[in-house]
Amino acid sequence: MTEEQSLEILEHIAAAYDHFKLSEKRVNVWSEQLKNMDFKGVLHNLNKHIGTKKFPPTIADIAAKLPEKNKFLEEQKDWRQEVQHARASGNQKTFMDYLSPDIKAKYQPLIQEEK
Structure with missing residues (x-):
């Protein structure tokens, strides 16, 4: 996942949860963790989370690993x-x-x- 895609995920969370504030540190930590994940998978998991949970997700809640090459x-x-x-x-x-x-x-x- 690119840094732009990571930022899009964070903005999506911030838009859905008023008390989820973006800071430089949060953006750096999340970007570092999300860089090896599948953007579409994370976005799918995030949308499921938003529809069912009243609190913002952790990274682990929405993680989606890239499939390994065979x-x-x-x-x-x-x-x-x-x-x-x-x-x-x-x-x-x-x-x-x-x-x-x-x-x-x-x-x-x-x-x-x-x-």
């Missing part, structure tokens, strides 16, 4: 692209060809049994 899926996508590129260039390797030498050596007796 590195496994990204690696899987990269691997598939590499395989497609290799196949397009005429390389017809099998699954076994992509195994590391130590894995191949470990399972060599099983591989030979299948042949």
Whole structure:
């Protein structure tokens, strides 16, 4: 979340709760905490809070963490692209060809049994 978005959240709270006063210290503390959060999620949580609570929220009341990227899926996508590129260039390797030498050596007796 940007500093402008953090300020928008604070202004939203101040508009809904008369006794929520903005100060430089409050803006700094909230901005620091909100910077790693999802703006839309925080705004959604804030609107829910305003509709049900008579006191202003704490940061924890409206927190909305950014979803973490799934590195496994990204690696899987990269691997598939590499395989497609290799196949397009005429390389017809099998699954076994992509195994590391130590894995191949470990399972060599099983591989030979299948042949």
